[in-house]
Amino acid sequence: MPMITASGSPTPMHGREFDVVLWGATGATGRRAAHHLARRSEECGIRLAIGGRNQSKLETVRAELPGSGTNIPILVGDSLDAAFMASMTAQTRVVVSTVGPFALYGSELVAACARNGTHYCDLTAEPQWMRAMIDAHEQMAQNTGARIVHACGHDSIPSDLGVQFLQEIALSRHGTCCKRVTTRVTRMKGGFSGGTAASFLNAMHLRETDPEFDRLSVDPYALCPEGMRQGPDGPDRMMPVEVTWDADLHAWTKPYFMGPMNSKVVRRSNAIMGYPYGRDFRYQETALTRGGFGGWWAALRYAIFGRALLIAMAIPVTRGMLKRHVLPKSGEGPSKEVRETGSYEIMQVGELPDGTILKLRITGQGDPGVRSTTLMLTEAALCLAEDEAKLPVGGGFWTPAAAMGKLLRNRVTAHAGLFFEVVEDGRR
Template identity: 45%
Template sequence: MTDQKFDIIVYGASSFVGQIMTRYMHEQFADESISWAIAGRSKSKLETLSKDIGLSDIEILVADASDESALKMMCERGKVVISTVGPYALYGDTLVKVCAESGTHYCDLTGEPQWIRKMQDRYESVAQKTGALIVHCCGFDSIPSDLGVHFLQQHALKKFGQTCSQINMRVAKLKGGASGGTIASIINMVKEAAGDAELRRQLKDPYSLCPPDHSFSARQRDVKMAYDEEYDSWIAPFVMAAINTRVVHRSNAMTGNNYGTDFLYEEAMVTGKDGRGKRMARATAWGMNAFMVGLAIPPVRWLLENHILPKPGEGPSEKEQLEGEYDLRFFGKTSAGDKIKCRVTGDRDPGYGSTAKMLAQAAACLAQDVPEGAVGGFWTPASILGDKLIERLREHAGLTFDLE
C-alpha cells in the first residue's frame, strides 16, 4: 500500500552506523510502539541486513541518494526520515530538499557546518511552509554538548533566576575508535575551503549557523593550549568543538536568546595537571594543527586518505563499541558570579555505538514528542526536542545528565 505511513524510515540502513542503529531499533521497538522501515540504494544489502538481524516483517524501500523521484516516494511513506548517508556535503542535498518540500521530518548525524549552512540558506523558508522539522547533528556531534548546555541552563534558571552567561565544556574521558565517516567529512570540508575564500571566512564565524538576524557579537575563544584553573588541569583543543559550539549558539538563537546575547561557550579536552598533562596538551594542539595543514596539501591529503586514515564504513569492532565511553563536564557561571556544574556521560564509543542510539531516539522523539504547533524549519536537538529527548536518552540510550 503506497499510502502506508511509517513513524521512521532509516535511510542508509546498511551503512556501518546504520547497521548498528538498525539492530538497536529492532531491540527497542520490538513492542511495535514505533513503526519503521529500512531504506537505501542497494536492495540486496538491505535484504542481507534484514536476514542477519531477523527483521522478517520489515519493509525495504529502495532509493538512490541522487534519485529525487525515488526519494519523494520514500518520504511519502514516512513521518520521519533518518539519514546516515555521508559525507552529507556529497550525498545529502537531495534528501533534505525532498523532506523540506514534502513536510517530512528529518534528522542525521552530520558534523559539517558548511553543508548545514547551505541547506539552511536553500530550504529554511520551504520547511517553514510545509512544517518539516529538519534537525542536523543528532549524534555525538552535537547531542551531548547541545543538551548538556540546555540541561545546565535549565537548572541555573531554576536555582539562580537567570541562565549562565558562560559555560565551558571539558572532555574528561573519551574512549572509542576513529570514525571513517567523520574523517571523510573533514577531508571534504578542507577540499571545499581550499578554493573558497567566503567559505573559509564562514568556517571561522562561531555564529555561522545562527539565523541571519541574530544579535550575537561576543568574541568566542578558540581553545589552543592552556591551564584551566576551574578544572585544575591542562587543556587542549577538542576536534568536535568546531561543530558543537555552532550548534549550541544556534540553540540559543532558536530559543529567543534564552542564554543571553553575550553568551560565551567553549570546549576543550582535559590532559592532566602535571608535566605529562602539559606535554600531552601541547602535542594534541600541535597534532591537530599539523593534521589540518596536511589535509590542505593535496599530496599529503592523498597519502592520509589512501594509506593512513580510516575510510567511510570502517569503524571500531563490536567489542570496542561496548568498551567505549565518554565523560563530559560542564562548568557554568552567571553574570552575577553564581556557579553551577553538570556531567554528561555515555556508555558506548561516541562515534558509533552511542551515536546510533542517540540518532534513533532523536527520530523517535521527532515522531512522537514534538510539541503541538511546532513551526517547521531547521532546528537543533535542544531547541526542538529538549527535555523530552533527555528523558529518552536517559531511559533508553545509556546517557546520564547529572548536576554535580
C-alpha cells in the same frame, strides 16, 4: 503510496505507510542504527523501513535484525535521485539519515523532506552544508511543517542538551541563567568510522574549492539566523596550537576537533529559542588533560600533533596517502569490542552573573563515534515520530535542544546510555 498533490502540498501524516525510514542502513553507523531502531520500534509499535542503494546489502542487514525486524520493508534508491527522494519521503512521517558526507549525498533528501512536510534528523557535523540547507529550505519547511534537525549524534546532542539542562538548573536554583558555559571533554575511548573520515576528507576538498569555507568555519555564529550573528565569542579555530589553564577544573586544556561544530550548534540553539541564555552568553568547548607541567606538556603535544595532521589533510598528496593507508574506508568502523567497551565523560562548567559556579557531568556508554552516536540518533528519530504532538516547535530547521529538549534528554537517558548529573553548585 501517498502522493504529493498538484499544488505541492504533502499528504497528511496519518496517511503515510511508515512512521520512520532509516536511510543509509548498510554503513558502519547505519547497521548499528538499524539494530537499535528495529528493537525500539518493536517495543513502541513504530512502522519502520530501511533504505539505501544496494538491495543485497540491505537484505543482509535486515536478515541480522532482532525480533520481527527481519520482515521490515526495504526501499532501494539513490541519494541523488530527486524523484525517488520525493516518493520515499511522501511515504513516511520521519526520515533518519546516516548517509555522509552529507554535502555530497544529503541535499536531495533534505529538500524532499522540506517539500513533503516530513520530519528529518541526521548526524552531520558539516556546518557549511547545514548553513546551505537552512538557507535553501527554511521557508519551505516552515510552510509544510517539516521539522529538520541536524547534528543528532555525538555531535552535537551531549553539548547542546547539556547546556540546556545546566541553564535550567541555574534558572530553577538561582533565578538566572549562566552567562558563560565551558565544555571540557575529560575522557574519550572509542574508534573512528569510515563515514566520519569521508566527511572530513570532503571538508578538506571543499576548503580548496569554496571561497566561503574558511569564513564559515571560523565564524562562531555561522549557523545563527540572519541578523542574529553577533555575540561575544571569538573565532572558532579547529586545531589552534595553544593550551590554556582551566581554573574551574584545575587542569590544562587542549583543542578538541569537534569543538567548533558543537559550539556553533549551541549558539544557534540560544538564538532560535529567543536568547534564553542571554545575548551576551559565551560558550567554549575543548578537551582536558591534567594539572602541572605534565598536563601542560601533554596538551601542547596534542595541539602540535593536531595542527600537523590538519596541515597534512589540507595538502592533496599527503591527504591521499592518509586516505589510502591510515584512515578507515567507507562502511568500516571500530570492532565490536571497541564499540561496546568505549565510553566518554564531559564536564560542563557554568558561571552565573554573581560568580556562582555550576558543574554538570555528562557520561556516555559505548564508543562515542558509532555506538553512542547511533543510539542518540535513533532516539531523536523516535522522538520526532512518537512525541510529535508534544514538540514545542513547528516546521523549520532546528537544533536538538530547540526541537526536542527535555523530551529527547529523557529518551537518551533511558535508552542511549547518556547521563546528566549536577556535581557542584557554589562559588569558585
